[in-house]
Amino acid sequence: MDRSSNIILNQEINEQNKFNYKFKEGERHSSSNASASMTWTRLWTSRRLASAANSSTTRRLLQNSSHVFPTTARISIVAPFGTATTSSGEYTKPASVEEWEGLATKELSRSEKTVDSLRMERVTPEGVAVQPVYYDLEGRGEMPGVFPFTRGPYATMYVHRPWTIRQYAGFSTAEESNLFYKQSLAAGQQGLSVAFDLPTHRGYDSDHDRVVGDVGMAGVPIDSMLDAAILFRDIPLTQVSVSMTMNGAVLPVLAMYIQAALEQSPEETEDAVLAQLKGTIQNDILKEFMVRNTYIYPPQPSMDRVVADIMGFLSTKMPKYNSISISGYHMQEAGADASLELAFTLADGLEYLRTAVHKANLPVDIVAPRLSFFWGIGMQYYMEIAKMRAARRLWAKLVKEEFQPKNPKSLLLRTHCQTSGYSLTEAQPMNNIVRTTIEAMAAVQGGTQSLHTNSYDEAIGLPTVQTARVARNTQLILQEETGMCDVADPWGGSYMMESLTDDLCDQATEILREVEEAGGMTQYIASGMAKIRIETSATRKQGRIDSGQDVVVGVNKYCLDSQTEPQQDVLQIDNSKVRQQQMDRLEKLKQERDNEAVRLALEKLEQSARLTRSTSFGDDPNNLLKLSIDAAKARCTVGEISLALEKVWGRHVSTSSVVQGAYGASFTTRSNNPDKNNDSKDEYDAILKVVKEFETTEGRRPRILVAKMGQDGHDRGAKVW
Template identity: 35%
Template sequence: MFDKDNIKSLKEKLKEWEEKRERKALEKLGERQGLFETHSQIPVKRLYTPKDIQDFDYERDNGFPGDYPFTRGIYPVGYRSRTWQARQVCGFATPEETNERLKYLIEMGETGVTVVFDLPTNNHAIDSDNPLAEGQVGMNGLPVDTLQDMEDAFDGIDIVKYPVTLIARCPVMLFMLIAVAEKRGIDLSKLRGTSQLDFLTSYVANKQAIFPAPKEAFRYFVDIIEYLARNMPNWNPMAIGGYAHRDSGTDAVQEMAFMLSGAISYTQAFLDRGLRLEEFAPKFTFFMGCHNNFFEEIAKFRATRKLWARIMKERFGAKDPRAMLLRLHVQTDGNTLTAEQALNNIARVAIQSLASLLGGVSSLHSDSYDEAICIPTEESARISLRTQQILLEETGVADTIDPLAGSYYVEWLTKQLEERASKLIGEIDAMGGMPEAIESGWLQRKMDDSVNRYWDAIRKGERTVVGLNKYRIKEEIRVKAFKVDPSYERKQLARLKKVKAERDNEKVKSGLSGIQDAVKKGENIVPPSIEAVKAYATLEEIMNALFGDKVRAYREVIRARHRQIAV
């Protein structure tokens, strides 16, 4: 992009400027801190010039929006035509209360429904009547024990017209939704929703402990993707996450590398099964956070799109450009919010949302300012939506595509992130992929190191968090109680008891042994799982039939690993 002679003359002039002007100013004024670096510890120079991106090649490194390597975005017209639909997640109390709320949201104009599950269901895959679930049923999401719960939650809701997003790594809720569709006589190929199913992020970042060791669990998820690719081609089977890693304390480079390494491991496993790239890759979606270091985050989104496109094309030989697209949903990072002087979070979220827009993400959830102390109120949720609207409709930042392209600093940083993430992906490749990185404990150690480095810097005052370690005021922080009426738990237990009393236990038994047979014989586990769901086998019964004792054993491995404290 730059003429060699120009660069040569620039270098001479820059040297002269550094000696005559810069040095003098520094001698007089000094700098406000000793070290300037990004969150990922990339040293930040005082000044960037064409010299820093002298090898930059517009067509190779950027290209046009909607064209390989998609650095400037996956859509040819950016945000000028379509923006995104804001969607609220929903799920609480019991299936009946959730159903009412879902219908209300649709009445209010939502174009799809997004369901979250309670901790016993989502994070532990146990039934509501398991003693461990006491006090937590319906607390932070929808409780699901049997098909009856999904039937009631979606009662009267057209799941073809309103695509369903299931925020769950556990596949049983998806099997239940498929059973609901089949019982209604719906052609499965018409379902257009999304399931999360990114099980590789369950072990370290989310500590879910509901699956066997990654290498053993893989086969089940390959079965599921194979089933979905062949029977539900319009379904988005996997939302591959970086957010969970980032919010647990990793830096931007690690977030990129861990997310893409997971995607690489999935892709390889699906190809090994005999699936074609075009059958599954265009349906992947990705999910990252947006942290505080403004330019690093913008560069991160640009670099991640580019890196994924390159991996799909060069490593996996993708021909169809749709298989190279990083369809990216972003949420502003929850762990940047402070309980102290919580209103300051409005400023943080606005800046993070701006970075996300400048980074060209496909969709965005802006956090509410009070999320460090309670479930968002209606007012705080509205402010976060208004923040997005102000950015889009008042500031003009979304009026031209990828406006920071060509900035010496942003292009330099984009390249830095791409190279550093690539290197880390190479390290994970050398270990044998993400499953090995998890099983060996390497990923856990990396994350612990990052968390400790981040918080040590805050403790020592080397990293400022306004209101937390600097500019504190005396204040009383009122954590708002989020209390779900305990009668809901009793109601859900009664519902489960009724289903267990009324179901045909012979059918349940044969359904569960159908799963075990498929597991043993190496047949696809999805069809028998759907049959067991239809016989009203419970979530916990189905998980036991699928995984047996292996889950409990690995749960202890995970617990033991999380007991270790890196000092």
């Protein structure tokens, strides 16, 4: 690009940044499940761009650019540089330094620090003073902690308090997991994140015939209060934040955590104990129907009763506990690109808020502040940072536009992040340490509130004690040795980062509009479109890897001979021994408990499941979480509680689909990857030839049976195989 052309393009972009953006809210249409539909319109008002877009120079630059600049009316809710907007779309003044200082002072009020002390305490060995925040380098007028929160949900971010190191773990038995948790807390981990085994996710007890090979293999098995009490033994639940990834069997598992906390503090009242509990329950069933597939019940009762009752109970009884963690992580792991992950996750969030506000009749300012989000962080470093910045901006504006909350905390998008599991490779696994570090840096630079870093051997098996230590220490090194905690949003004002953030906002808003026109995310999922779009993205990615377009070091380039590659130690778990231990404990439980109390508790759950009215308020005697706590206290099992609800609602069965045409598009040109054993396009063409010959001979194309055994619902490998 020559210098004069660059100047012209920059002038046009600067003019674009001055455009007046307005919003037009479309009519809200009711669908069969009372979902709402919203449309947004961006109106371009600058004649300067319209004329400039017609120039041959501009057209040539736009056609040759990897970034698409808008030249016609488009759907968006992205504010221009240097402005913020109210819910009606009017301009508001840019955030001021004084406004940031006021928020920072409030956040620092519980410590001995002041804003001035933050400015004075960080000086590099070279004598350069590092400010806690930098601002107004581009006239954007955005500050951390100020609407629309692009630069972070809090004014001081890590300058005052670093992100929480929250390692997701659980394996083999409750005893072993408990020991691991206590060791991790002693070594610097600041919260627990519990991984449950697949039978627990699917609502089966360990003695069920369907789960013989899955017990204790991908997480800790929890069948009853006996297991829960052991899992949290000597861990003060009123003091330690506990995050739990659970969706299908969320009612019994959450109930057993709560009951374990109550039994730890018998001297305190129930309300006093509940008010102290802090952490997050995932409770994100919509993404299960899209990608993870560890659901139990059909979508409608899952949303209208299970999700709503949990949100209602936690919002009123456990104000420090996040009632839902809306997950984009599993979408990314299933193959969604950044714009799909961003849009679908925010669409899920809107659906949950609508369920709480419109169906459960909960005030938005009670529910919204307790929502949290969960992003996957992959190897596209800059894109991942931009995704998190765009998410905060979009969420704040979407919630403000639709729900008009009074509490500013209702607009905050707070998030947990986890480094990618998909990016980890079985080949040359030590390379995964570098991958995880890069991804952890992106999560931190994007402004996460807590983080899990994967162990480098997780592409092979469960992490060992050594590899888990390396993963945890990765975060400690970032916190203690790099200076990353010294500045809030160092990317603010970066030409590249602000442009990427705006572009992602635009793309995500287009997808959001499509979802809203379908009647909301529940309807969009039911139509199958969400799953198809994610699977298409995954198939394209696999095609790019197989064709050599996307390089994975050690897999399709810079490979080692398998005989020269060092062997990696793998954690071995005796599944049969673990299952037998669980079965023995279940037998003991059923012999010692009051079985009449069990029968009554399960009967009440079944009766509540038959109700058609809302039972979401925490004080409602028919609230499903309240009744599940009673059942846990009576020593009902996870399987028994799940079955009581299944008798009424049934067990959901999904339909399967196959993406066509996406994979082959990656093989239209020859690979430039010298490490491919054979030219990928020639290989692909040879396969097509064989398929056509078979079709000519047999009168049909060949069929392949891809079977995935066990309870694991992740199906990306099967879909792109």
